[in-house]
Amino acid sequence: MNEITNLNGPIIGHIPFMDIILYISPFSLALVAVIVAFTIFLALSKPELRSVARFGEDIVRTTTVEKKEARFRRFMTILCGIALTGVVTTGDLFNFALFVSLTGITNMGIFAGVKDTHVLDATFHYGLVLMICSLPLFGGVAMILANTGTLSMGILANIPTNPILNMSRTLLLIGAIGEGALAPFFATKVEMIRAKGAPYINMMHLSSLMVFTRVIEVLLILG
Amino acid sequence: MIGRILNLLAEPRVVPKIFAFAIAVVLVFSLPLPFHLNPEQVYPKPPPQLQIELAKKNVDVSYNLAPYNRGGLPVDPHNRGIVKSQYKSPYEGWITAYLTPFSQWLRDVSYHLGTTIVAHPGGILDEILYYTRGLDTILESSILFTAFTIASWVILNRTRKI
Numbered sequence: 001m002n003e004i005t006n007l008n009g010p011i012i013g014h015i016p017f018m019d020i021i022l023y024i025s026p027f028s029l030a031l032v033a034v035i036v037a038f039t040i041f042l043a044l045s046k047p048e049l050r051s052v053a054r055f056g057e058d059i060v061r062t063t064t065v066e067k068k069e070a071r072f073r074r075f076m077t078i079l080c081g082i083a084l085t086g087v088v089t090t091g092d093l094f095n096f097a098l099f100v101s102l103t104g105i106t107n108m109g110i111f112a113g114v115k116d117t118h119v120l121d122a123t124f125h126y127g128l129v130l131m132i133c134s135l136p137l138f139g140g141v142a143m144i145l146a147n148t149g150t151l152s153m154g155i156l157a158n159i160p161t162n163p164i165l166n167m168s169r170t171l172l173l174i175g176a177i178g179e180g181a182l183a184p185f186f187a188t189k190v191e192m193i194r195a196k197g198a199p200y201i202n203m204m205h206l207s208s209l210m211v212f213t214r215v216i217e218v219l220l221i222l223g
Numbered sequence: 224m225i226g227r228i229l230n231l232l233a234e235p236r237v238v239p240k241i242f243a244f245a246i247a248v249v250l251v252f253s254l255p256l257p258f259h260l261n262p263e264q265v266y267p268k269p270p271p272q273l274q275i276e277l278a279k280k281n282v283d284v285s286y287n288l289a290p291y292n293r294g295g296l297p298v299d300p301h302n303r304g305i306v307k308s309q310y311k312s313p314y315e316g317w318i319t320a321y322l323t324p325f326s327q328w329l330r331d332v333s334y335h336l337g338t339t340i341v342a343h344p345g346g347i348l349d350e351i352l353y354y355t356r357g358l359d360t361i362l363e364s365s366i367l368f369t370a371f372t373i374a375s376w377v378i379l380n381r382t383r384k385i
Contacts, residue, residue, distance in 0.1 A: 016310075021310065068380065069380070072376055076373075079369065094359065095359065095362065098359065098362045098363060098366065099362070101366060102362070102365065102366050102369065105366060105369050105370055105373070106369060108373065109369065109372070109373040109376075112373050112376070112377050113376065113377075113380075115380075121235060121236075122235040125235040125236050125238055125239055126235070126238075128239040129238060129239050129242055132239060132242055132243050132246065133242070133246070135246065136246055136249070136250075143258075145264075146258075146260050146261065146264075147258070147259070147260070147261055148261055149261035149262075149263045149264045150309060151309070152309055152310075155309075163256050163257065164256055164257070164258055164259075167253045167256055170249060171249065171253075174245070174246060174249060178242060
């Protein structure tokens, strides 16, 4: 508990939701506030109308987003917001991994609705990354469980580190990097962000930011 | 040279390969580490081979639920199944012995379908998971359903017929 309070400030309260022990601290409260505000903002906003100019032609086209497509992507955005709220508040390591992978898959869903070949291509390859990195993510959590016998972050905070735990932390970090589309995947992301329908795409940036913040906190708690 | 490498990295189709290679390297380096299991596991279960051997010696016939046999009587607070969990629920271990007729039949037929019995719908996996791991099962299936939603939307709204 010590390290959690060191990192987060005093824990305001627990929400006993079966094993998904959500804990609220000033830190997570701030993150949740950002996520909720951003999700509401995106859910209420309309998709952009983008003008596309072509080389060699004297034409500027205005692209529109179909209503059906916009609705699907809005749904995925809201789902991503819910998953992110879980990511930043959960106090159970396995649930953390589950929420992170839910974030990844909803991120993919936001882009899967786009009818653009290059975007879908990039999304497909990002989906491959998502599948690959579920191995280190859940593998790291499983190694932590096997080595310490617990998944509760409150208890794990008091367990001193050892080589296996460090290894599991590395795997967890690699998994979260893939699922949250952190640093090495900006290349893939840039291709995906060329999709039309701007406001929903921003959810991916928010999820990257939040997963990054939270995974650093989890790694510090484990160490 | 550096520019060429960076351009190569910017291709989306190269990214998964490099990522998989990096994971493989990390996993290879993890092999020589000393790995010890913690004996005080939160979610323990006896070794399945032990249970099957005991069952063959007619020590306890109910062992063909190996390795998930937890004992107890259904919905009886005085005869609970043995369930150890980190997050306590007052109804822990109440229905560890309950099996649907089909599961019961499977159990009577074979010694080797323990996991299947527990995992098939109407088995006892729900009890074990809900009261030891809580809402994990729901969360896991929500990921699955999200994936189904995306896949079905893509298939229903595809622009080009396959």
